[in-house]
Amino acid sequence: MFEKVLIANRGEIALRVIRACKEMGIATVAVHSTADSDAMHVRLADESVCVGPPPAGQSYLNMAAIIAACEITGAEAIHPGYGFLSENAKFADIVKEHGLTFIGPLPEHIRMMGDKITAKQTVKALGIPTVPGSDGEVSDADAARIAEEIGYPVLIKATAGGGGRGMKVAKDASELSFALSQARTEAKAAFGNDTVYMEKYLQKPRHIEIQILADSHGKVVHLGERDCSLQRRHQKVWEEAGSPALNATERDDIGGICTRALEKLGYLGAGTIEFLYEDGRFYFIEMNTRLQVEHPVSEAITGIDIVREQIRIASGAAMDFTQKDIVFEGHAIECRINAENPYTFRPSPGLITQFHSPGGLGVRFDSAIYAGYRIPPYYDSLAGKLIVHAKNRNECLLRLRRALDELVVDGIETTIPLFQGLVRDPDIINGDYSIHWLEKYLAGLGH
């Protein structure tokens, strides 16, 4: 087991990893920019190293500084959190070259799943259901023919994209060439690569993803699904475990398909396979080869500490449970509380004057904020994640309502009011929503 781990991240996820390390008796090293000198992850770690000025490119993405920080502190392993360098295969290679352990998947799998075309081809060959599509890059010459085969409406997607960016819809043949050129231009600007592929556009799907853990002894398990359909501009805001749309049989089926596929691949560590789900069928969209923001809802219903398992797996240990040991208990919901105006979503960094975290049975608030903390303007706007767990979905919604009303974050604007509205909405209460629901709801609020 590692004696000392460096956490190459900030904010709530850095705290999350530090907490798991502390529980395992592992010494922790925090890295931070000059803007984060007073951050909670720096205060709670055993040691800290300032790695650069505020811009992420010169600090949290500064590979040389992070490796140097390992050198001077003697850290043996790096946990990259999510975002930043967590899916940077080159960084994973560099970490290995320096005799350190990257707490995450093999660089070759990060690379494979980072390219959306090869990811789709790979998982298709492993038996995972995919969206009907162009099966590779689509040229402008072939586009019309392929679109006719798939059937309109179609979606043009950037192969180097992800997180919902670089996608354009063509509702019929007349919109196709415009959608293609737009998608290419955007992709070139955002990702430096204008290669695109085409997929059938699903009208009212849900976003359902499967959490996987795989160790170096050949064992792969799934921790059930998360329903992340409530999204604004392709950013998840509310996630549930399990999905209101699935039953236990469907969960076991898709979970089994995923674990068998990743066994064949020889995957290592934590990963999430994301699907669109419509009319009882699953369609692969992408795989995330890292820890995800919404992992706590899976922890709540399984009792498994996913970060602890990541660290154990990276140190070569075998998982000490099998799929049969994993029991799904109750229901969990997470709300991502952002430092933003709840209706315009304009970022609201600044000084937090008052902070009260809700508590009680089944209430968890993962956050790095504190009263007197100044949220810097240089990074993402996530202020905290409110995770609630209860015996069933109805109790969970009631508990969430209570916890949201109790949570106090003053001095900045937050999206708490948005969630207070959602938790009282009839469609949400009925679990009756697709990936387009939230945008329609926000438009209907008329702000």
Add this chain to the structure above:
Amino acid sequence: MSKEVPPKKPGVDADAIRELSALLNETGLTEIEIEHNGGRIRVSRAAVNAVAASAAPVAPAPAAAAQAASGPASGPVAGAVPSPMVGTVYLAAEPGKPAFISVGKAVKAGDTLFIVEAMKTMNPITAPHGGTVKEILVSDKDPVEFGQTLCVIG
């Protein structure tokens, strides 16, 4: 014979207020509010010093943050030379060679002051401005972080 009931006087119930004020003084409280005769009375002592709630951080202050001193807490000292990178600092070009600088030495902008090693590469740290070395805040082979003051050139 019917008893005449005096009409309810609107306005101030002076007796109740006097009683509450006496109670305030006697107990040392700053404020008392009661419902009385269908109305509400509040008697409050003007606070001389408003007590602001202290914005204490939620978590306890940590044990040592184990680095070498990362510079004065009250803002940068004039002439401070900060480290532009993370690594291990050396005072001389090689073990056994004399140190690049010493206190009192005159330096020009661009003169090598230290070497910081990271990832097996040696990086010379040069003087951003000329002057006299007033203070050297690191020892040979100390770990240094970004922004840490290495020396002061005044």
